[in-house]
Amino acid sequence: MSLPRYATGRLLLGLGQVVGVATLVFVLTEALPGDAAVVIAGDQPDPERIAAVRTALELDRPAWQRYLDWLADLLRGDLGVSLVSGRPVADVLTANAGPTVLLAVLTLLLLVPLAVGVGMLAARREGGRLDRALSATVVGLYAIPEFALAVLLVALFGVHLGWFPPTAVGTGGNLLAQPAVLVLPLVVLLARPVCSLSRLTRAGMIEAAGSAYVAHARRLGVPGHRLWLGHALPNALAPVVQQLARTTDWLLGGVIVVEAVFVVPGLGTALVDAVTARDVPTIQGLCVLVAVVTVTVNLAADLVAFRLAPAAPVAR
Amino acid sequence: MSAARGRGRAATGGPVSAARGRRRAVAGTLLLAVPLLVALVGPVLAGDPAQRGRPFTADGPLGTDFVGRDVLDQLLLGGRSVVGVAVAATALAYLLGVPLGWWSATTRRRWLDELLMRPLDLPLAVPALLLLILLSATAPRGPVTLVLIVALIGLPEVARISRAAALPLAHGPAMEAMRLYRESWWRRAVGYVGRGVRRVLLADAGVRFIGALYLVATASFLGIGVAPDAADWAVMVDRNRAGLALQPWAVVAPALLVVALAVGVNLLTDELVRKGPLLTHTVEKGPLLTTASDGEVGR
Numbered sequence: 001m002s003l004p005r006y007a008t009g010r011l012l013l014g015l016g017q018v019v020g021v022a023t024l025v026f027v028l029t030e031a032l033p034g035d036a037a038v039v040i041a042g043d044q045p046d047p048e049r050i051a052a053v054r055t056a057l058e059l060d061r062p063a064w065q066r067y068l069d070w071l072a073d074l075l076r077g078d079l080g081v082s083l084v085s086g087r088p089v090a091d092v093l094t095a096n097a098g099p100t101v102l103l104a105v106l107t108l109l110l111l112v113p114l115a116v117g118v119g120m121l122a123a124r125r126e127g128g129r130l131d132r133a134l135s136a137t138v139v140g141l142y143a144i145p146e147f148a149l150a151v152l153l154v155a156l157f158g159v160h161l162g163w164f165p166p167t168a169v170g171t172g173g174n175l176l177a178q179p180a181v182l183v184l185p186l187v188v189l190l191a192r193p194v195c196s197l198s199r200l201t202r203a204g205m206i207e208a209a210g211s212a213y214v215a216h217a218r219r220l221g222v223p224g225h226r227l228w229l230g231h232a233l234p235n236a237l238a239p240v241v242q243q244l245a246r247t248t249d250w251l252l253g254g255v256i257v258v259e260a261v262f263v264v265p266g267l268g269t270a271l272v273d274a275v276t277a278r279d280v281p282t283i284q285g286l287c288v289l290v291a292v293v294t295v296t297v298n299l300a301a302d303l304v305a306f307r308l309a310p311a312a313p314v315a316r
Numbered sequence: 317m318s319a320a321r322g323r324g325r326a327a328t329g330g331p332v333s334a335a336r337g338r339r340r341a342v343a344g345t346l347l348l349a350v351p352l353l354v355a356l357v358g359p360v361l362a363g364d365p366a367q368r369g370r371p372f373t374a375d376g377p378l379g380t381d382f383v384g385r386d387v388l389d390q391l392l393l394g395g396r397s398v399v400g401v402a403v404a405a406t407a408l409a410y411l412l413g414v415p416l417g418w419w420s421a422t423t424r425r426r427w428l429d430e431l432l433m434r435p436l437d438l439p440l441a442v443p444a445l446l447l448l449i450l451l452s453a454t455a456p457r458g459p460v461t462l463v464l465i466v467a468l469i470g471l472p473e474v475a476r477i478s479r480a481a482a483l484p485l486a487h488g489p490a491m492e493a494m495r496l497y498r499e500s501w502w503r504r505a506v507g508y509v510g511r512g513v514r515r516v517l518l519a520d521a522g523v524r525f526i527g528a529l530y531l532v533a534t535a536s537f538l539g540i541g542v543a544p545d546a547a548d549w550a551v552m553v554d555r556n557r558a559g560l561a562l563q564p565w566a567v568v569a570p571a572l573l574v575v576a577l578a579v580g581v582n583l584l585t586d587e588l589v590r591k592g593p594l595l596t597h598t599v600e601k602g603p604l605l606t607t608a609s610d611g612e613v614g615r
Contacts, residue, residue: 021442028450132336139340143526143582147537148571151553155564155571166560253445253534260538261557272538275449283450290446 006306014299021291022074026067029280074288080281084274089285092270100255100266106182107189107251108244115194116240119201120233126206134202138195146254150188150261157184167263185258192254193247200243204236211235238308245301248294337587344583351577355395362392379563381556387566393547394570398536399577401459402529405466409524412467413474414517420475421482422505433479436472444469448531452540462535462542466528473527477520481513522585526578533574549574 073080079089122131141149158166164183208214209232217227256268263269267286274282373380377388420432442450451465485491486509494504536542536550544555549570556566 017437024442025450136340139583139586140579143530143578144575145530145533145537145550145578147534147550147553148574148578151557151560151567151571152575155560155568159561159564249443252443256445256449256538257534260554271446271449272540275452275540287442287446287450291442294443 003303003306007303010299010302014295017295018292021295022071022288023067025284025287025291026070029284070284079285079288082274082282083279084277084282089282092282093267093285093289096265096267096270098266099264100259100268103182103185103189103255103258103264103266104251106186107193110186111190111193111197111247112244114190115197116201116237118194119198119240120205120228122198122202123205123209131202134195134198138199141191141195144191146188146192146257147261149191150184150258153184153187154261167261181262185262185264188258188261189251189254192250193244197240197243197247200240201236204239205232208232208235234308238305241301241305241308245298248297252290252294340583341587344580344587346580347576348580348584351395351573351580352399354392354573355399358392358395362389373563379565381552381559381563381566387552387556387563387569390547390552391549391569391573394549394552395573397459397542397546397548398529398533398550398574401462401466401532402525404463405470405528405532406521406525408463408467409470409474409528410517410521413471414478416471417475417478417480418482418505418509418513421479422486422509433475436475444527444531445534448535449538449540452535457542459542462532466531469531470524470528474520474524478513478517481516482509485509485512519585519588522581522588526581526585529578529581 070080077090079093081087082089082092085092118130118134122128122134125131154166157163165178165181166184209228214227214232222230255266256271258264259266259268260272267289270282271286273279274286368385370380375386379387381387381390416432420429423429423432447469448465451468452461455461455465491504491508494508533550536546536548537554539551539554542548542551544551552570553567553574556563556570560567
């Protein structure tokens with residue numbers, strides 16, 4: 001299959017996924033048991049609040065009309081108005097995006113060289129000390145929920161030893177002003193993805209190094225480092241790139257938890273607050289945003305992986 | 317994909333890695349035993365939870381928590397919900413997912429297969445934690461809701477894996493022979509296919525349980541779907557963070573129990589997966605397993 005053809009098919013699938021997820025989000029918030037307005041109004045259902053919620057969500061109109069309107073608004077970038085603050089959801093999201101994007105970008109920037117480097121080192125000495133240590137760490141770290149790791153790190157390095165600030169309180173959302181604040185959150189965010197990606201790089205490198213085409217290149221006299229970096233690595237990286245995209249899934253969960261632990265005013269905090277306050281338009285907006293990001297990243301990764309190893313079976 | 321790598325690893329490692337594997341399995345069992353014992357036996361040993369003193373003092377073996385309850389008592393009581401919800405959700409996901417995947421694999425009508433499996437692709441495009449938050453925002457709070465939601469999130473993966481594992485068995489030459497001999501449906505579908513996929517599903521159950529545990533604990537930590545003063549390890553970690561400098565044990569002890577539980581299960585599952593070729597060749601090559609294997613397992 002050629003790249004443009006694969007890209008077109010994959011793009012259509014991605015679009016379908018986004019529309020599907022948007023529908024899912026609408027249906028889920030629509031499927032509230034009983035009277036939606038009463039449920040959203042929450043623990044103190046006074047009649048005034050219920051009436052306000054009903055007008056805000058236009059619950060008197062049939063569901064399909066609201067669904068079509070909602071989709072049309074989405075296309076224009078209008079995500080509705082927050083039930084709590086009365087501000088447009090899009091404004092709330094942009095106001096909170098800064099710290100989250102910073103954390104995500106820094107994590108990805110550190111993650112790729114770290115994971116690929118460690119994975120390659122482990123693959124060079126298969127069965128060596130680094131390789132064994134890596135495999136033991138992966139099995140251990142992989143399953144630990146971020147919040148448990150985070151509070152343990154905070155207890156040890158933040159409170160007991162006092163090396164790093166235990167929370168980001170006082171930075172006012174501008175994390176770069178105090179880089180020390182970033183250390184513990186980044187360690188927590190990196191812990192799981194580094195393990196899985198370096199493991200995958202290692203496996204891919206060992207597989208590629210034992211393959212026929214690398215053996216052939218060796219017989220042709222291609223020098224060691226070029227053999228390793230130029231021939232074995234690209235094939236080994238294809239699954240890594242795809243796994244990297246799947247990591248956005250983890251990263252998102254991680255960011256929500258890390259923001260909660262370190263009191264960072266980002267999108268994760270906005271989401272948890274919105275859920276606590278049952279602010280449906282904000283929850284819907286955030287979910288659609290996340291779905292779009294996840295689908296886009298996966299799309300990009302599949303295309304890169306296709307380019308890196310066109311012969312490999314493709315993900316659909 | 318992951319099974320192929322796992323097998324490659326076992327083959328290159330030789331007997332040394334088998335010994336190390338046994339050590340890991342023992343370590344996993346020991347790690348798992350502590351939180352499981354606390355969760356199962358704890359509620360019997362715990363004192364009266366209504367008794368309250370001053371918050372964050374050093375009274376009692378592990379001090380007191382944010383509302384002055386004894387931390388040790390809370391620890392003994394708090395494992396039940398974490399372990400119980402995760403186990404119940406995994407069991408429910410299997411109860412629904414295995415028949416679904418198996419039905420989809422054994423049917424000879426292509427459209428039915430598509431109809432059963434395609435809708436399951438959709439939730440996979442949404443991050444699990446987000447789906448959990450979205451669902452619990454709209455549903456009534458309580459452990460039953462949490463079980464249902466976590467089971468629903470695990471369902472697509474379970475259905476996919478059981479379909480992928482059953483597919484080569486359900487359409488292989490042995491199955492054709494059994495049909496020609498007019499073996500009963502029960503012997504073909506349950507006796508042959510069911511027995512064939514048993515090991516794959518057993519190893520996969522560990523992975524699913526870790527996923528469920530992760531979701532349940534993280535959701536409880538974020539205060540989603542639980543009462544704010546519930547006796548629950550994850551909730552304890554969250555609520556007692558305010559007193560981290562005064563009384564670290566109220567946070568560290570429950571966090572360590574969660575870590576021991578997660579790492580213990582993972583060590584044991586890892587051994588189970590490594591023990592041998594779990595998936596047959598055709599399954600590894602099957603297109604449906606690509607996302608299933610690199611989605612969460614990711615090694």
